Structure formats: structure tokens, C-alpha cells
Amino acid sequence: DAGVIQSPRHEVTEMGQEVTLRCKPISGHDYLFWYRQTMMRGLELLIYFNNNVPIDDSGMPEDRFSAKMPNASFSTLKIQPSEPRDSAVYFCASSLRHSLSGNTIYFGEGSWLTVV
Amino acid sequence: AQSVSQHNHHVILSEAASLELGCNYSYGGTVNLFWYVQYPGQHLQLLLKYFSGDPLVKGIKGFEAEFIKSKFSFNLRKPSVQWSDTAEYFCAVNAVDTGRRALTFGSGTRLQVQP
Numbered sequence: 001d002a003g004v005i006q007s008p009r010h011e012v013t014e015m016g017q018e019v020t021l022r023c024k025p026i027s028g029h030d031y032l033f034w035y036r037q038t039m040m041r042g043l044e045l046l047i048y049f050n051n052n053v054p055i056d057d058s059g060m061p062e063d064r065f066s067a068k069m070p071n072a073s074f075s076t077l078k079i080q081p082s083e084p085r086d087s088a089v090y091f092c093a094s095s096l097r098h099s100l101s102g103n104t105i106y107f108g109e110g111s112w113l114t115v116v
Numbered sequence: 117a118q119s120v121s122q123h124n125h126h127v128i129l130s131e132a133a134s135l136e137l138g139c140n141y142s143y144g145g146t147v148n149l150f151w152y153v154q155y156p157g158q159h160l161q162l163l164l165k166y167f168s169g170d171p172l173v174k175g176i177k178g179f180e181a182e183f184i185k186s187k188f189s190f191n192l193r194k195p196s197v198q199w200s201d202t203a204e205y206f207c208a209v210n211a212v213d214t215g216r217r218a219l220t221f222g223s224g225t226r227l228q229v230q231p
């Protein structure tokens with residue numbers, strides 16, 4: 001069974017450019033999470049969705065960040081315009097509410113973003 | 117809001133040494149607790165989890181953790197570490213009765229095992 005799939009795996013972009021990160025959750029999972037990992041701040045929750053609806057976006061840093069989930073199998077995290085301080089690893093994760101394993105969250109391999 | 121503290125930021129051990137990594141959380145209600153491991157350059161993988169029942173939880177690769185509710189702790193242990201255990205370890209908590217599904221992570225502990 002495929003896990004959480006993220007693309008691109010690595011991206012280097014110039015300051016001011018738009019960045020779009022993509023995520024395909026595990027099939028059947030009804031929760032999707034976006035986390036950001038940096039050396040300074042560790043793992044931070046940016047936003048999460050339930051059944052494609054954003055539930056908590058309080059971790060989204062500022063208006064330059066936006067996330068969408070148009071359907072159950074796809075989500076995007078967009079940064080426009082990007083800044084060097086956005087350089088981080090962005091993880092997408094998913095979970096299933098009514099699983100016997102509770103709310104175990106499964107992570108994708110991350111998108112490593114560098115803004116120069 | 118809940119928070120997680122991992123007091124050991126960097127631990128260096130020799131192979132075959134015993135390991136204990138501390139994790140404390142701040143939430144008075146019902147919690148689910150997790151330990152994730154992140155090998156260099158890779159994503160987070162679940163080591164073990166506690167939802168209910170026996171407070172001593174066994175995970176993969178010989179790891180175990182004990183939930184002590186009175187101490188708000190969920191320390192990770194392994195009797196004998198291997199070089200391949202070199203990684204970063206994250207403790208995470210979910211406050212079940214808030215209805216919030218996301219996990220709150222600690223800052224991580226970097227474990228370096230020397231051969």
C-alpha cells in the first residue's frame with residue numbers, strides 16, 4: 001500500500017517566486033496535515049484538514065501561505081511570494097479517524113525547500 | 117494548549133549502552149502518546165504509541181516506553197543500542213478530549229551511537 005506521497009522532493013527557488021508543494025494522502029484517510037520542520041523551530045503544525053475541510057490553520061505563518069484540498073486524494077501548500085526564511089522541510093501526513101490504531105499519523109518523505 | 121518537553125537535546129552513547137530519553141507533556145486530560153524516529157535525511161516513522169491499557173508499550177526495533185500519568189511522562193527506553201539507532205527521536209502528544217486531531221511534537225532528541 002502506498003504511503004503519503006509528496007512532490008517535489010527537493011526544490012530550490014529564488015526569493016519572490018511562487019512555490020507549490022503537493023501531497024497525496026494514504027487512500028481512505030480522512031485527515032491531512034501539513035507540518036514544517038526547521039532547525040530553529042522543530043516540527044510545527046501549519047494546517048490540517050478533515051474530509052477536505054480546513055479545521056485548524058492557526059499555524060499558517062502569514063498570508064503568503066495558503067493550503068487547499070480540492071478532493072480527498074490531493075492537497076497543495078502554496079507560498080507566494082517565497083522568502084529565504086521559508087526554507088525548511090515541509091511534511092504532509094494523513095490519518096484515519098475511525099482506525100483501530102486511533103489517530104496514528106503517517107508522514108510523507110517531505111519536500112525540502114530552499115529559497116535563495 | 118498542550119506542549120511537549122524533551123529535555124535531552126543531544127545524547128551520545130556507545131553501542132550496547134542502555135538508552136532512556138525523557139518526554140514530559142502538559143495536559144491534564146486524556147492523551148494519546150507517540151514516539152517517532154527520523155533517520156538522517158528521511159521522514160518520520162512511528163516507533164510506538166500509547167492509547168490506553170498497559171502503560172508499558174513495546175514498539176519496533178526493541179524500543180519500549182512507559183506512560184506514567186502521575187508524572188505526565190512517556191520516556192523511551194532501549195536496553196542495548198546499536199549504531200543503526202543513530203537518529204532523531206520525537207515525542208508527540210494528542211489531547212483526545214479536545215477533539216483536535218493534530219499531534220504536538222517535542223523539539224526532538226538527537227541520538228548518536230558510536231561503534
